[in-house]
Amino acid sequence: MTTVLVTGAGGFLGQHLLRELREAGCNVRGLSRGSASDDAIAAHGAFPVRGDLLDGASLATAVAGVDAVFHAAADTGTWRGDNARQTRINVGGTAALLAAAAAAGVGRVIHTSSVSAYSHRVHEELRETVAQRGGESWINYERDKFATEQLVRGSGLDWVVLQPAHILGPGDRHNWSRLIRLVDTGALPGVPPGSGAFADVREVARAHVQAWRSGIAREAFLLGGEHVSFLQLIGKIGARLGRKVPQRATPAWALVAYTRALDLVSRVTRRAPALTPEAAAFTCHHLRVDSGKAVRALGYRMTPIDTLLDDTLAWMRREGMLAG
Numbered sequence: 001m002t003t004v005l006v007t008g009a010g011g012f013l014g015q016h017l018l019r020e021l022r023e024a025g026c027n028v029r030g031l032s033r034g035s036a037s038d039d040a041i042a043a044h045g046a047f048p049v050r051g052d053l054l055d056g057a058s059l060a061t062a063v064a065g066v067d068a069v070f071h072a073a074a075d076t077g078t079w080r081g082d083n084a085r086q087t088r089i090n091v092g093g094t095a096a097l098l099a100a101a102a103a104a105g106v107g108r109v110i111h112t113s114s115v116s117a118y119s120h121r122v123h124e125e126l127r128e129t130v131a132q133r134g135g136e137s138w139i140n141y142e143r144d145k146f147a148t149e150q151l152v153r154g155s156g157l158d159w160v161v162l163q164p165a166h167i168l169g170p171g172d173r174h175n176w177s178r179l180i181r182l183v184d185t186g187a188l189p190g191v192p193p194g195s196g197a198f199a200d201v202r203e204v205a206r207a208h209v210q211a212w213r214s215g216i217a218r219e220a221f222l223l224g225g226e227h228v229s230f231l232q233l234i235g236k237i238g239a240r241l242g243r244k245v246p247q248r249a250t251p252a253w254a255l256v257a258y259t260r261a262l263d264l265v266s267r268v269t270r271r272a273p274a275l276t277p278e279a280a281a282f283t284c285h286h287l288r289v290d291s292g293k294a295v296r297a298l299g300y301r302m303t304p305i306d307t308l309l310d311d312t313l314a315w316m317r318r319e320g321m322l323a324g
Helices: 012-023 037-044 057-062 080-104 139-151 176-185 201-214 232-241 252-269 277-284 291-300 305-319
Strands: 005-008 027-032 047-050 066-069 106-110 159-164 164-170 196-199 219-221 226-229
Touching: 005 012, 012 027, 027 201, 037 047, 037 106, 037 201, 037 232, 037 305, 047 057, 057 080, 057 305, 066 080, 080 106, 080 139, 080 252, 080 305, 106 139, 106 201, 139 159, 159 201, 164 201, 164 305, 176 232, 176 305, 196 201, 196 232, 196 291, 201 219, 201 291, 219 291, 226 232
Parallel strands: 005 027, 005 066, 027 047, 066 106, 106 159, 159 219, 164 196
Antiparallel strands: 196 226
């Protein structure tokens, strides 16, 4: 039986990867940092392996006898106060994992990158041929995603890179579900003026597994979805929850000024603000993604935003995450 290791296995995408890989008949290990992720990994039929991306010895144990590594772990924070730690995890951890995989003779590495490797400074529709500008970005997360991709591409291993857009779907407890809960509780302070492409987490996970099983090597694939403005998205959420929502987006200048003020306060308190200038930059940006390459090569499917929201909200209701 094929044995694979998943990093970030206790996370949103990671848990969907565990399920897809188990359904594909794999013996699945999930890198785990503690008992909570142990339980989440085991609940999906995988075997938790204690380890840390910053602990080379634990990585060597985790990859021993593994045929493929799915590297989905990342620190996605946007507060500059955590930049150094974030880079140690994202870039240093990826370097350590690649080194351990190479030493163990791992056959393939499937790396979860992000549209952030291209940077929000790119305003054209993203295709795999567009030059990545993440390395030039003032946002640490974008620099990290660019840097980790370069490490994977230059590793000498048999690799595939997946670059999801905004990931939405059942199982989300910490990402877009926070926005949904703000709408549900009437605590949404405003609507950012940007727009995005929303990828179904289930289809993103399937694309990872198909990229591995296909034998495709040394290729990158953008994974997008239906393009909607954040105003449209919040309107759809409000209608489904029976909640009033703003009818106009907050001007970009006002959002940027507000987050800069919060950032100044955070430099004194040394605590992460509720919103950061980096988050404002992301949500003022208009992200468009061409997923044609993944559709053709991997059978990637883009779930309509209405269906994706219905499925996400149904899951959140079952989990008791909504007031209604």
